[in-house]
């Protein structure tokens with residue numbers, strides 16, 4: 001994480017990594033040693049990466065954000081009632097533009113504290129300022145760090161009834177192992193009866209997904225977003241990647257119901273990464289994975305989350321896009 005500017009300190013808590021958490025360098029090194037090599041999702045979200053993600057959400061072919069917004073426009077009052085919380089924490093809050101709809105319904109019911117958790121400080125600052133300006137009855141405390149550190153902060157700062165939201169289908173930007181760990185952490189952060197709100201993109205055709213996750217003609221938001229991962233490796237760890245040597249692509253893997261965002265090498269490339277103490281060799285045609293987007297099956301998702309002590313209470317689906325909200329209660333309450 002880059003250090004915060006002095007003018008932007010109010011309302012954001014910088015989170016120290018937990019003692020048992022792997023340092024950022026170790027996570028990136030481990031990911032690059034996998035075959036194929038991959039990069040963790042959070043690495044791409046500096047201010048530039050977040051701005052590029054916002055551009056992705058505006059692409060005419062990227063249906064996820066519009067589907068989620070439309071569900072929130074229709075159901076946020078009911079969702080707020082069922083969340084029954086005085087504190088709403090959100091994992092990977094980003095611009096929080098859609099969350100605003102939910103927060104407006106929450107503050108209509110009771111005074112609410114919003115606790116956005118994100119690795120990108122610039123987004124926590126700008127979204128916090130915008131929300132405070134719009135809603136007098138809303139308190140905002142940004143938690144700046146990785147999900148695990150944010151969830152640990154929640155556990156050590158008890159208060160009003162808490163709900164945790166994980167929106168934007170970002171839960172799908174993880175491996176199965178990471179999802180299991182995260183669900184355990186979320187479960188440990190909630191008390192019996194408290195709620196977990198998850199939005200998820202459901203599985204669909206290869207054609208629909210590859211259209212959604214590749215740039216339409218005339219746009220470059222996805223390409224620039226994926227290449228920004230190499231810029232991060234150059235900037236943070238002194239790596240020697242030449243961006244033009246890699247072609248950004250996205251493919252649907254039907255066996256794993258996952259869209260994989262990749263950077264494919266145009267020619268054999270051997271790239272030193274001194275800050276990580278390794279040299280990465282990517283043969284021609286091989287690739288670095290820069291993002292999973294898992295597509296879910298509703299019943300299986302409910303079973304996987306349920307295995308961590310959650311009961312599914314309600315769900316809302318956008319039938320056209322097969323995108324859904326799933327609301328769980330801790331301990332099945």
Ligand SMILES: C[S@@+](CC[C@H](N)C(=O)[O-])C[C@H]1O[C@@H](n2cnc3c(N)ncnc32)[C@H](O)[C@@H]1O
Nearest residue numbers: 042045092093094118119120145146147167168
């Ligand atoms: C795909 S964007 C979604 C943003 C927003 N929720 C939305 O739906 O538009 C993912 C967000 O999660 C943040 N993020 C990704 N991995 C994270 C991690 N491990 N810990 C904290 N924040 C993370 C990124 O900085 C980014 O703002």
